[in-house]
Amino acid sequence: MTSSTYDDDRKHVFHSWSAQAALTPLVVNRAEGSCFWDESGRRYLDFSSQLVNANIGHQHPKVIEAIIEQAGKLTTIAPFHANEARSEAARLIASHAPGDLDKVFFTNGGAEATENAVRMARLVTDRHKILTTYRSYHGATGGSIVLTGEPRRWASEPGIPGVVHFHGPYPYRSPFYADSVEQEGERALAHLAEVIALEGPQTVAAVLLETVVGTNGILVPPDGYLAGVRELCDRHGILLILDEVMSGFGRCGEWFAADHWNVVPDLICFAKGVNSGYVPLGGVIMGPKVADAFATRPYPGGLTYSGHPLACAAAVGSIRAFEEEGIVEHARMLGTDVIGPELAKLAVNHPSVGEVRGLGVFWAIELVRDRETREPLVPFNAAGPDAAPMAAFIGACKERGLWPFTHFNRTHVVPPCTITVDELREGLAILDDALTVADSYYTG
Structure with a gap:
């Protein structure tokens, strides 16, 4: 059953970067800190900062x-x-x-x-x-x-x-x-x-x-x-x-x-x-x-x-x-003490991880089919069936309550600069789990 918000969106809102008929936008009711909730009350940990813009988090008082x-x-x-x-x-x-x-x-x-x-x-x-x-x-x-x-x-x-x-x-x-x-x-x-x-x-x-x-x-x-x-x-x-x-x-x-x-x-x-x-x-x-x-x-x-x-x-x-x-200092600490080391562990444990790189709370995981040849998990500018492996990975993240930011063959770790260490570790654990889906496409 759809809500009036969703129905009105599909009837009257023209969305950016999208084929309009293919869209099924999530209806978001509220947000706070590093999380937001859909109309059913389901919580998502925001590892995208929306469009990498909610640096201070949601609803900062x-x-x-x-x-x-x-x-x-x-x-x-x-x-x-x-x-x-x-x-x-x-x-x-x-x-x-x-x-x-x-x-x-x-x-x-x-x-x-x-x-x-x-x-x-x-x-x-x-x-x-x-x-x-x-x-x-x-x-x-x-x-x-x-x-x-x-x-x-x-x-x-x-x-x-x-x-x-x-x-x-x-x-x-x-x-x-x-x-x-x-x-x-x-x-x-x-x-x-x-x-x-x-x-x-x-x-x-x-x-x-x-x-x-x-x-x-x-x-x-x-x-x-x-x-x-x-x-x-x-x-x-x-x-x-x-x-x-x-x-x-x-x-x-x-x-x-x-x-x-x-x-x-x-x-x-x-x-x-x-x-x-x-x-x-x-x-x-x-x-x-x-x-x-x-x-x-x-x-x-x-x-x-x-x-x-x-x-x-x-x-x-x-x-x-x-x-x-001290939000700038907090962001720097998260990068050096948590994100960098934890992503390095993911790179060891998941063959589909070709490289991790970044600073502060601005990191990328580059996904590949073969570490030796560095063939991307999906081709450059992939769409439709060619993009299926990334679509499966994105779906795995969302099913587990993590909202990712992805582009081509990469997933980015870009949560709010205010995210707590515990929330960050929660999100990284979900990424660890979801990367098994990317691993299933590995051919190297």
Whole structure:
């Protein structure tokens, strides 16, 4: 028997990234902390943080209180006014940003952040090309989807001109035939240098990178790689944009993932974890190199809801909770003391686990049919019957009360940064059990 909520959804809601007739969405009634419940009362441990955005968990009381308090004072105001929530959110974000990045342009989400960062880079440099990697996702608006490297880009092409894709480092499946992580980093930098040379450095406005690649594999860059990209950009007058929409605000055990390598970009794109999506918010953080370019000339961009008071109040409440409760440090500890060691054990016990990798509460398990050949459990961009092994694994997780985040042949371990050690171990135990389903497809 279906509920009226489900029936109304199927009649009237058009869902993203989906063939509408194939959908059977779960009706969620409530959520708290690291869990949510469907309409039958069944509990799911959220190992996805929804779309890797609920960094502070569900229904955090300090964020809810901040939204309620703001709603009683000022629910909306045009972006050309100043207001307390927006000013304080910008100050707090800037206080945790690396280097001299101290000014914030607010957007409604990550895709708009990417769009505006690219626009800023082109205007500041008076160049038009943007270099970004094949294994990347930067959003689904008209420009950001073309900046994206992965297959979701294809249906939107042709799109904005001037976007050039290149290979980033991926030691497990090295496009450079590297023999070590160090060699992968060196060859990836040499490849980027060659792409810049072949495209014409004087035509390149920016290199756009996910600091740690998110949906496309939790690809942690080799030590020295980001510093090398920074040096290449400086050499040629190119701006470095780091997309921290998914990797920022505690996800990698740092306020921003760039802090892990002490690299300072020219622009940072953020969203998701800034207030865990309690009210939509994103933005671009910039330093004087970019901000000063618009001191006397107008910036030709804007949004009606830029710096929305309710969204900014949620960000203020979230950031203060992060500071007061040591959430960034907790996330770092979970990665080093629990997730990393426990996933290493899973890799030993399950032949279908080809590799585990990550930082903080941002980890991937890469599933394979053969460890020797590294054949993926399902083909790249698999759909339909080809994706059956991953569908079976996902079903096994959900049957056991775990909601996973998966992409292609990977399952990601990306629970809220606030998850307890006991909850985390509960989820990892379910993963351990569900991986026996993946093992059943192993042929090596």
